[in-house]
Amino acid sequence: MNYTTQMDAARKGIITREMEIVASKEKTDVETLRKLVAEGKVAIPANKNHGSLDPEGIGEGLRTKINVNLGISKDCPNIDVEMEKVRTALDMKVEAIMDLSSFGKTKEFRRRLIDVSPAMIGTVPIYDAVGFYDKELKDITSEEFLEVVEKHARDGVDFVTIHAGINQETAEVFKRNKRLTNIVSRGGSLLYAWMELNDKENPFYEHYDKLLDICEKYDLTLSLGDACRPGSIHDATDASQIKELMILGELTLKAWDRNVQVMIEGPGHMAINEIAANMLIEKKLCHGAPFYVLGPIVTDVAPGYDHITSAIGGAIAASHGADFLCYVTPAEHLRLPNLEDMKEGIIASKIAAHAGDIAKNVKGAxxxxxxxxxxxxxxxxxxxxxxxxxxxxxxxxxxxxxxxxxxxxxxxxxxxxxxxxxxxxxxxxxxxxxxxx
Structure with missing residues (x-):
């Protein structure tokens, strides 16, 4: 029997090779796993073109996974330096690497990364659009944004962060509710700026069906980005964040109707006492989809130590249901992380993930x-x-x-x-x- 995506297979009763591998790693029953994939409560990001992938599952009942952000920038464009970080991260058994390259030979680095990595690979295609087209942000068309997504999918990326929830409705809520740090998501701020400069709807929201066509074609998992994630504890759990989360819940159901796997990205900076409630709200509004948190960073006053502030928040988040932690390094808010920063960030995130697994009674933790x-x-x-x-x-x-x-x-x-x-x-x-x- 043919299938298009892991979710499509699961709904047809098919147990894929990827499901078998994940079930073995998690020491769980493969039929139970299949049902969770069919319901959208577990995602197995596995692009059909990622030949070196050793699949992992993210979601309900599974070990909390961690992601490492790498990539070249205009100020630090050395691909070989980043590849050394890649090799070290893989040696440290990280489950995912996000290529956040925003300048220069992004295609070369992305392809080298995918070729060598058994870990799942994520990207934020909008970062690549300005350099790829050699155009100012305002002049990029909706069609061109989608073309970059397909380019990344064709290369073998397993999941993409798409900020489809910062639509015109969300933007109006943001304008009416003043924030201390505005929009701190890099991708989210670029899309908000594009919308304002062109007086148009977010292209990823307006053309969401075309985005789903790409995802279905390559079995590309959508990581629905939180453009309005709080960039300070002051802005946590505010109207903008919750409004966007409601939109992401609606987009999740649309994706599942097309058998496209979804993860939801979350905060951000957040006081400790708000974390548990945020995990509950996300799972409720987004129908139990896997939750991918960026920290949360629990205080704003520790530059140089944000691997610790995020590990505190990550452990609490994981214990209350977060499924995937994005690591934070000591260099957060200060500069591009070096090799030692990356290693410290990985260890801190691993500790947080494991602490969460103990609290969640994950099998074997x-x-x-x-x-x-x-x-x-x-x-x-x-x-x-x-x-x-x-x-x-x-x-x-x-x-x-x-x-x-x-x-x-x-x-x-x-x-x-x-x-x-x-x-x-x-x-x-x-x-x-x-x-x-």
Whole structure:
């Protein structure tokens, strides 16, 4: 039986190769997974032209996945530097990479990335439009915006961020409700500017059916972007954000009618006490579609440490139902991340995702922690290093400060609780001031 997309296959009762791989990774029943894909509650972004892909599922009951943003810019156009980051990110087992290139040889970098990456690849095609056509934003036509989307789909991109919810209705709500930081989404601000300059409807909203034609053709997953995501905690959960989310819910149903898979992008900057409610609202308004959050960053005053502010928000978001976390690096708001920034951002995001999985009772999540606790109780350092989320750093810290007694560390020495409890439980004496007998 033929099918066009993963969702189409799932609705026809077909279990695809991609579903089998995802079910195996998640240790879940493949028929249960198929039903969730059919309902839109799980997406498996898998472009037909991405030959190197090792598929992952995003959504209900599955492990929280993370995404890494990379790409060249006008100030940092070196493709080889970005490819080094790509190789490192893949070595660190990230599930997704978004190419956010906005200048120069974007096509070359995108194709090299897709060729080598088993991780799913996302893009924001509007970033590429200005450079591709060598036109000012105002002069790009609706048809040309759609052509860039198809170009990315043809290259093998698995999901695209499309800010279709910033339509004229949303724009009017934004104008009536003053914000502290206006529209901080780069793609969203470009589309809003295009609409204002041309006095026209958002082309991705007006020609949404044509966009769905492209998605259906390549099995391209739509990541419906949140143009009005808050760029400060002041603007969180305001009229503009909620209005756009309502539009995204309507667009989700239209996409599902065409068997096109959908993810919903979310905040943004947001105070801790608002995160749980936002996860509930998104899932409700967008019919249980997978939720992809950009942070959330829980305070605005920590430039240089926003991998921490976002990990705090990401863990809370994941624990309340977010399915996909976009990493944030220490360089956020300051500059393009370097290799070390990227590594720190990945680790912080991985910690947040796993913490969320524990809270959501994702199958097997706690097993990892239990194994680490067992290794600690046994003072099995090598096992601890193997289980660590960042084994390299754990080994380095241990090596930098070796204790006198191998069964301790330089923090506690012979006062180590694990060491002494092991001895007592075995009926042995404890000698803290003297050598062991």
């Amino acid at each position: 706690r097993d990892w922690d239990n194994e680490m606790s067992k290794a600690r109780q046994q003072l099995n350092w090598e096992k601890m290093f193997q289980l660590a989320i960042d084994p390299e750093k754990a080994r380095r810290y241990r090596k930098e400060s070796m204790p006198e007694h191998e069964d301790s560390c330089t923090m506690c020495g012979k006062m180590c609780s694990m060491r002494n409890m092991n001895k007592i439980m075995e009926g042995k004496n404890i000698n803290i001031l003297r050598e062991d007998e």
